[in-house]
Amino acid sequence: MLIAKMHGAGNDFVVVEGTPPAGGRDVELVRQLADRRRGIGADGVLFLERLNDKLDKLDKLDKSDTLDTLDTLDKSDVSADLRMHFYNSDGGRAGLCLNGARCAALRALQLGWSTGEMRIQTEYSLLHASVQTADDTARVRLLLPVPEAAPRQLKLPDQTVATHGWAVHTGDPHLVVETAAGTMDDFEAQARPLRWWTGPDDAGSNVHFVHR
Incomplete structure (x- = not known):
């Protein structure tokens, strides 16, 4: 081996x-x-x-x-x-x-x-x-292959960086959140409450923040 x-x-x-x-x-x-x-x-x-x-x-x-x-x-x-x-x-x-x-x-x-x-x-x-x-x-x-399912829009919890995000599965679950530029002073603190927000049975998602 x-x-x-x-x-x-x-x-x-x-x-x-x-x-x-x-x-x-x-x-x-x-x-x-x-x-x-x-x-x-x-x-x-x-x-x-x-x-x-x-x-x-x-x-x-x-x-x-x-x-x-x-x-x-x-x-x-x-x-x-x-x-x-x-x-x-x-x-x-x-x-x-x-x-x-x-x-x-x-x-x-x-x-x-x-x-x-x-x-x-x-x-x-x-x-x-x-x-x-x-x-x-x-x-x-x-x-990479195209994800089998289309992204699913989710309402995010109050007091987080945005109101909505998109859940997409590419082999592992991911949550993509659009934010305003310059709002990511503490990435880990912002991402932590969103990690398990894609569903009650989810083992945790990779959280991504994007802005235009």
């Missing part, structure tokens, strides 16, 4: 080559790896599963073996080069992490799974990634 520590746009990750352990042991392992005092320390943990290698092997099997082997593959895997399993540091799963996906793409290139253009299957959708390297730097571009 190969493990790498990577960071992308301010978030850091432990990147593991392979599939998550079964039987509930994945949560325990993630928490141990992400612990900043007793482990490696990270915002999240990525497990990367190579898929194009499985598909290459299918071409070499006879027809009956191919059908049996296809039964072990998720339908979405057939069009992907790798699958990314993303965990937050507390062991919870998330459908998508874009900074994590950027690290996954670079790691796949380092492992020789791709020459720079690849398709990454996440719990939420299929991403197309492009990696360009020069000297000791790398630039990763992601082509």
Whole structure:
């Protein structure tokens, strides 16, 4: 099992080559790896599963073996080069992490799974990634899918920075709030009461403030 520590746009990750352990042991392992005092320390943990290698092997099997082997593959895997399993540091799963996906793409290139253009299957959708390297730097571009549902307008609680916001789901829940320019003196204080405002069953949204 190969493990790498990577960071992308301010978030850091432990990147593991392979599939998550079964039987509930994945949560325990993630928490141990992400612990900043007793482990490696990270915002999240990525497990990367190579898929194009499985598909290459299918071409070499006879027809009956191919059908049996296809039964072990998720339908979405057939069009992907790798699958990314993303965990937050507390062991919870998330459908998508874009900074994590950027690290996954670079790691796949380092492992020789791709020459720079690849398709990454996440719990939420299929991403197309492009990696360009020069000297000791790398630039990763992601082509994102259109959200499945249209943004949903919400009335925000009183005494917050605006009266309305828009909830949109792109693998993780987001809340976009339009504000007047120059009103964001304390971003964290303004965002904190809005984090769980997108619904009673929401595990918390990423809050974004925009202005014209």
